[in-house]
Amino acid sequence: MIKVVRGNPTPEELAAALAVVQARAAATASAAPGAPRVPEEWSDPARIARARSRQPGPRAWTRTFWPA
Template sequence: MIKVVRGNPTPEELAAALAVVRARAAVLAAAAAGGGGPAAPEGWSDPARIARSVHPRPGPRAWARSAWPV
């Protein structure tokens, strides 16, 4: 059950909110049924992805990239 606590949403706004909740529930249900093991890390969160395209250069953040694998 979804309860509106504040405001007066339009039917379109309620439909959009419900679509988001249902999509999230479907993803969680598919993940639970898909094997239960830990998922592989996403490519976008891999620090090596950034290090491949950005080489250390002098500057205020150069120290942060100095230890990343190339």
């Protein structure tokens, strides 16, 4: 059940909000329950290592933590 707590939405605004909620629920329901979920791109730790590392040099210790 969806309840409007604040404001006075127009019927069009309420229909748009319900369409988004229904689409999200349908997308979640259509996913296979046993299938592994693919991690989101932004949270993938491997994205940090995609850039080629710099070669070690005299000041290599300054670049040990932050990728270039």
